[in-house]
Amino acid sequence: MLNLINNDTFELKLLSENYGADITKNKVLMTYFNESIFFNFIIRTVKEALPLFKFGEGNPKVAIVSGVHGNELPPQIAAMFLIEKLFEMPKINGTIYVVPFASPLATKENVRRLKNRDMNRSAHIAGSTTNIIVNAFVDYGIDFVADFHSTALLSNPGYESVFCSINPNLKSKEIANFITESTGSKLISYENAGSSYSGALEDELNIMGIPAVTCEVVSENGAVSRGSINRSRIQMDAFLKLFNIIL
Ligand SMILES: [Zn+2]
Known part of the structure; x- marks a missing residue:
């Protein structure tokens, strides 16, 4: 199967075989995917395991995560489209890891x-899946991470935004500044990572020494609001652009 996908630097890593699931059961999600070899490959992989897709080589090493919350669909769809694009990229200036369904x-x-x-x-x-992801990112020596979510109007935060913290990792705020300035998303900055509650993927990574941010776009839960996939992709592209990783 893999040799049907013509990309020399692509690697598939199976982070845990305990968490695979048949995501074709999510009918809303499936309306955005076609029957291509590419999508069928991703779907079969996710059925068996929690997968991490790796493209490129060398530094910097950055990671994109989506699907930490299963009903926040726009970033998961945007991540699939990003992976599809990465398969076709002749050159990546560093390494990009993607966990599309966390x-x-x-x-x-x-x-x-x-x-x-x-x-x-x-x-x-x-x-937990997010703990498995944190440990894998530490093992692979990943430098920077962005975790993509969506938020319903009138919920928390309820508007397009990027969360970051200042301590212990000021780089978190620098990443958030860049993404917010280039996308028009609002900045939400905390003094200390993990100070209001424990166990956010972003906070645990910042505490472990890997600068991380959380990006939110506006969409109804369990659905895809108009334009939200594109807004999530714009945030992902801004994150990658900061590190000049896609030439
Ligand atoms: Zn979320």
Whole structure:
């Protein structure tokens, strides 16, 4: 199967075989995917495991995550489209890792939580999907991470934004500044990572020494509001542009 995909630097890493799920059961999500070899390959992989897609080589090493909340669909769709584009890229100036479905079972069920646990409050709990992701990113020596979400109007935060913190990793705020300035998203900056609650993927990464931000676009939960996939992709592209990783 892999040799049908013509990209020398592509590598597939299976982070955990405990968390695979049949995301084709999410009918809203599936309306955005076609029957191509590429999409079928991704779907089959996610059925078996929690996968990490790697493109390019060398530094900087950056990572994009989506689907920590299963019913926040625009970033997960945007990440799939990004992966499709990365397969076709002749040259990447560094390494890009993508986890498009961080909680496959929650995506399958189109719900926020995985087995009734919020994965963005569980990154410090051994064996949770977000904890597995944090550990993998530390192992692979990843330099910078952006975690992509969507937020319903009148919820928290309820508007397009980028979360960051100042301590212990000022670089988190620098990344957020760049993304907000180039996309028009609003900046939400905390003094200390993990100060208001524990277990957010972004906070755990910042605490572990990997600068990270959380990006939010506006969309109804379990659905795709107009323009939201594109807004999420614009945030992803801004993150990659900051590191000149795509020439
Ligand atoms: Zn979320």
